[in-house]
Amino acid sequence: MEKLVSRWCKNKPLPESYIFPPETRPGNLVVPTCNTIPVIDLSKAEGQNRTHIVQQILKAGQEVTCFVIDLCKQVVNHGVPESLMNESMDVFKEFFEMPWEDKAMLYSEDPKDSCRLSTSSVNYAREKIHHWRDNLRHPCHPLQDCIKHWPQKPIRYREVVAALSVEAKKLGLRILELVSEGLGLESGYFGDKLSEALHLFVNHYPPCPDPSLTLGITKHCDPNLLTILHQGDVHGLQIFNNEEWIGVEPLPNAFVVNIGNQLQIISNNKLKSGEHRVVTNSRVARTTAAFFIAPSEDSIIEPAISLVGEASVYRAFEYKDFLLDYLSHMGNNEVVLGRFESQSLNN
Ligand code: OGA
Ligand code: NI
Numbered sequence: 001m002e003k004l005v006s007r008w009c010k011n012k013p014l015p016e017s018y019i020f021p022p023e024t025r026p027g028n029l030v031v032p033t034c035n036t037i038p039v040i041d042l043s044k045a046e047g048q049n050r051t052h053i054v055q056q057i058l059k060a061g062q063e064v065t066c067f068v069i070d071l072c073k074q075v076v077n078h079g080v081p082e083s084l085m086n087e088s089m090d091v092f093k094e095f096f097e098m099p100w101e102d103k104a105m106l107y108s109e110d111p112k113d114s115c116r117l118s119t120s121s122v123n124y125a126r127e128k129i130h131h132w133r134d135n136l137r138h139p140c141h142p143l144q145d146c147i148k149h150w151p152q153k154p155i156r157y158r159e160v161v162a163a164l165s166v167e168a169k170k171l172g173l174r175i176l177e178l179v180s181e182g183l184g185l186e187s188g189y190f191g192d193k194l195s196e197a198l199h200l201f202v203n204h205y206p207p208c209p210d211p212s213l214t215l216g217i218t219k220h221c222d223p224n225l226l227t228i229l230h231q232g233d234v235h236g237l238q239i240f241n242n243e244e245w246i247g248v249e250p251l252p253n254a255f256v257v258n259i260g261n262q263l264q265i266i267s268n269n270k271l272k273s274g275e276h277r278v279v280t281n282s283r284v285a286r287t288t289a290a291f292f293i294a295p296s297e298d299s300i301i302e303p304a305i306s307l308v309g310e311a312s313v314y315r316a317f318e319y320k321d322f323l324l325d326y327l328s329h330m331g332n333n334e335v336v337l338g339r340f341e342s343q344s345l346n347n
Helices: 042-046 050-062 082-097 143-149 157-183 261-266 319-328 333-338
Strands: 039-041 072-076 116-119 134-139 197-205 217-220 226-230 237-241 244-247 255-259 276-278 286-294
Touching (some): 039 042, 039 050, 042 050, 082 226, 134 143, 157 197
Antiparallel strands (some): 072 255, 116 134, 226 255, 237 276
């Protein structure tokens, strides 16, 4: 519990153990904000503009080498009630503002605990440099099994977050349906086991004494299928595009949708998962909520047959094996994906 950044950081200088090496620290905090990420109006997907929206989503996922838009999309008019989004963000902020004794029972340093309050990356004990972030995580599916492990305070946490997680799953499946349409896959391709799991990560980044030297989360790709992120109203998310870091503008009532590693693999590289990171700021705390839609751990992942063409870039594997490799090569996307390529010598 003492290790939580929010517990000790007030009026303290940045400890040595949070200082990243010069090549990975943010340094210059003024980066361009990204106006090339398409803002997709999902309500249009139900009408005669459906093909256009499908194309917009696909384009965003395809041209990764040239455009920022490939890496993530912002989605508005997504069907999740604004009041629910606001109330959830209030509950998440309240959670981190509660007295320590109300949170102590959730704190755990064991990476195997799926429902826990922790700090920094997945494995504090093993990492060289700590991240400027506290984190509450828990599964959200199946709801009736996992809800009893969720925080009991704030009192409305379970009710509000249950409603939000149902909406997040619905939204994710809607987007995946548009993706499968765009890729020419059958309806429901990403349903069932490929999108069975839902995990919520609530990230809390307290104000930081020197944002130029540290990171909230270091460069990474999300290992799952699709991430639906509500980044609140404070800047901090950056994506790596054309050899530079670009800030993703927090838009009111919007979700940022990130393509995860498994969507890249199943699409045989037609869609790309994007590298991103989180910078801190010295003024205000930033609280974000990321829903990770992921395959069940025993799912077999492989490129969709109709997308393989001349060659399958990846071999078939069990999702849980990918997760193990992801954790041991944290942050190195090329190495992790490389280990699951058909031609890999290391598999
Ligand atoms: C993540 C992530 C971004 C943010 O949790 O994987 O990239 O802005 N979060 O908190
Ligand atoms: Ni991420």
